[in-house]
Amino acid sequence: MLVSLALLLFLLCHGTGKVDGHSSDMLALLHFKMPIIAAASDPNGALKSWNEKHPVLPVGRRFLHPEAPQACDSADVVANCSNLRTIDLYHNNLVGEIPLKLGLLSNLVVLRLSRNRLSGMVPRTISNTSHIEKIALSYNQLTGNIPGELGQLLDLSYLALGGNNLSGGIPHSLLNKSSLQVLAMESNRVGGTLPPSIGDALPDLQMLVLGRNLLRGYIPASLGNASNLMLVDLSSNNFAGTVGEWIRKLMNLTYLHLNDNNLMGQILSSVTNNTQLTLLNLKNNYFVGSIPSSVSNRSQLSFLSLANNSFTGSIPSSISNLSQLSTLSLANNFQGIVP
Ligand SMILES: *[C@@H]1O[C@H](CO)[C@@H](O)[C@H](O)[C@H]1NC(C)=O
Ligand SMILES: *[C@@H]1O[C@H](CO)[C@@H](O)[C@H](O)[C@H]1NC(C)=O
Ligand SMILES: *[C@@H]1O[C@H](CO)[C@@H](O)[C@H](O)[C@H]1NC(C)=O
Ligand SMILES: *[C@@H]1O[C@H](CO)[C@@H](O)[C@H](O)[C@H]1NC(C)=O
Ligand SMILES: *[C@@H]1O[C@H](CO)[C@@H](O)[C@H](O)[C@H]1NC(C)=O
Ligand SMILES: *[C@@H]1O[C@H](CO)[C@@H](O)[C@H](O)[C@H]1NC(C)=O
Ligand SMILES: *[C@@H]1O[C@H](CO)[C@@H](O)[C@H](O)[C@H]1NC(C)=O
Ligand SMILES: *[C@@H]1O[C@H](CO)[C@@H](O)[C@H](O)[C@H]1NC(C)=O
Ligand SMILES: *[C@@H]1O[C@H](CO)[C@@H](O)[C@H](O)[C@H]1NC(C)=O
Ligand SMILES: *[C@@H]1O[C@H](CO)[C@@H](O)[C@H](O)[C@H]1NC(C)=O
Numbered sequence: 165m166l167v168s169l170a171l172l173l174f175l176l177c178h179g180t181g182k183v184d185g186h187s188s189d190m191l192a193l194l195h196f197k198m199p200i201i202a203a204a205s206d207p208n209g210a211l212k213s214w215n216e217k218h219p220v221l222p223v224g225r226r227f228l229h230p231e232a233p234q235a236c237d238s239a240d241v242v243a244n245c246s247n248l249r250t251i252d253l254y255h256n257n258l259v260g261e262i263p264l265k266l267g268l269l270s271n272l273v274v275l276r277l278s279r280n281r282l283s284g285m286v287p288r289t290i291s292n293t294s295h296i297e298k299i300a301l302s303y304n305q306l307t308g309n310i311p312g313e314l315g316q317l318l319d320l321s322y323l324a325l326g327g328n329n330l331s332g333g334i335p336h337s338l339l340n341k342s343s344l345q346v347l348a349m350e351s352n353r354v355g356g357t358l359p360p361s362i363g364d365a366l367p368d369l370q371m372l373v374l375g376r377n378l379l380r381g382y383i384p385a386s387l388g389n390a391s392n393l394m395l396v397d398l399s400s401n402n403f404a405g406t407v408g409e410w411i412r413k414l415m416n417l418t419y420l421h422l423n424d425n426n427l428m429g430q431i432l433s434s435v436t437n438n439t440q441l442t443l444l445n446l447k448n449n450y451f452v453g454s455i456p457s458s459v460s461n462r463s464q465l466s467f468l469s470l471a472n473n474s475f476t477g478s479i480p481s482s483i484s485n486l487s488q489l490s491t492l493s494l495a496n497n498f499q500g501i502v503p
Pocket of ligand 9: 436457458459461
C-alpha cells in the first residue's frame with residue numbers, strides 16, 4: 165500500500181485537542197499511533213515501545229497502514245508539530261513530494277525518510293529546521309539539484325542523499341560545513357569537482373560516500389587532514405591523476421573504494437600505514453607499481469581487488485598471511501602465480 169507523505173504528516177499532526185505546547189504534539193503522535201495499532205499492522209510491535217518518554221515516531225519497516233481520512237486539508241499539515249524532534253519513516257511505501265511545510269518543524273533534530281518512493285526536489289525550506297542534525301533521504305526518487313540551503317544548517321552532522329536522481333554539483337556551502345561527519349550522495353548524477361580544501365573544511369568527516377556519480381578532477385590531498393575518515397567511496401566516477409600520500413595519514417581508514425576511475429601512479433606504497441584497512445578496491449584504473457611485501461601487515465584485510473590495472477612484479481608470498489582475506493582479485497595485471 166502506498167501512502168502519501170503529506171497525508172501521513174497530516175495524520176500525525178491533525179486532530180489534537182486544545183492542548184498547549186509539547187503535550188499538544190504528544191497527543192498528535194498518540195493519535196497517529198492508534199489507527200496503526202487498530203489496523204493490527206504493527207507486526208513488529210515497534211510502536212508499542214513508543215511512549216511519552218520517547219518523543220519519536222519509530223514507524224520502521226514496511227508495516228505502515230494508517231487509515232486515510234475522507235478529507236485532508238493539507239494547508240495545515242504540520243503546523244501543530246512544532247516540537248517534533250524525530251521523524252523516522254524509514255523503509256515504508258511513502259509516495260509524493262516532501263512537503264514544503266517541513267520548514268515549520270523548527271525543533272526537528274532527525275529526519276529519516278530513506279527507502280521510500282518520494283519524488284520531487286529536496287525542499288529548500290529544510291533550511292528552516294535550524295536544529296536538525298541528521299537528514300536521511302536516501303533511496304527515493306528525488307530529482308533536481310542539492311539545495312545550497314543545506315549548508316545553513318549549523319548542527320548538521322549527517323547527510324545521506326544516495327540512491328536518488330539528484331544532479332548538479334555538490335553545493336560549496338556543504339563542502340564547507342565543518343559539523344559534517346557523514347556525507348553520502350552515492351548513486352546519483354552529481355557532477356563537478358571536489359574543492360582542494362575539502363579535508364581541511366570538513367575536519368570531523370568520518371564517511372565520504374560519493375561513488376557512482378559524474379564527479380571528475382583530482383582527489384584533493386587535503387583529505388589526509390580529515391583524520392577521522394573511516395570510509396571513503398569515490399568509485400565509479402571520472403576522477404583522474406595520482407592518489408597521493410594523504411592516504412597514509414588516515415589511521416582510521418577501514419574501507420577505501422577507488423575502483424572504476426581514471427586514477428594512475430603508485431598507490432600501494434601509500435596504504436602501508438592503515439592498520440584498520442578491511443576493504444581496498446582499486447579495480448579498473450591505471451595504477452602501477454608492485455605489491456609491497458608489507459601487505460602482510462594488513463591483517464584485517466578481507467577484500468582486496470587490484471584487477472585491471474598495470475601492477476607489475478611478482479605477487480609476494482606474504483599475501484598468504486592475510487588470514488581474513490575472502491576476496492582477492494588480481495586479474496589483468498601480473499604475470500606471476502598467486503602463492
Ligand atoms: C492546531 O492547534 C490549535 C490549538 O492549539 C487548533 O485550534 C487547531 O485546530 C490545530 N490545527 C490542526 C490542523 O490540527
Ligand atoms: C520558516 O520559519 C519562520 C519562523 O521561524 C516561519 O515564519 C516561516 O513560515 C518558515 N518558513 C517555512 C517555509 O517553513
Ligand atoms: C533522472 O533524471 C533525468 C533528467 O535529469 C531523466 O532523464 C532520467 O530519466 C531520470 N532517471 C530516473 C531513473 O528517474
Ligand atoms: C567557508 O567558510 C568560511 C567561514 O566559515 C568562509 O570564510 C569561507 O569563505 C567559506 N568558503 C567557501 C568556499 O564557501
Ligand atoms: C593539512 O593541515 C596542515 C595543518 O593545518 C596544513 O599545513 C596543510 O596545508 C594541510 N594539508 C592540506 C593538503 O591541505
Ligand atoms: C579513530 O577511531 C578511534 C576509535 O574509534 C577514535 O577514538 C579516534 O578519535 C579516531 N581518529 C583518529 C585520528 O584516530
Ligand atoms: C604512519 O603511522 C605512524 C604511527 O603508526 C605515524 O607516526 C606516521 O606519521 C604515519 N605516517 C604518515 C605519513 O602519516
Ligand atoms: C579497465 O579499466 C579501465 C579504466 O577504468 C576501463 O576503461 C576499462 O573498461 C576496464 N576494462 C575492463 C575489462 O573492465
Ligand atoms: C609490520 O609491522 C611491524 C610492527 O607492527 C613492523 O615492525 C614491520 O616493519 C612491518 N613490516 C613491514 C614490511 O612494513
Ligand atoms: C607470515 O606469518 C608467519 C607466522 O604467522 C610469519 O612467521 C611470517 O614471517 C609471515 N610472513 C611474512 C612475509 O610476513
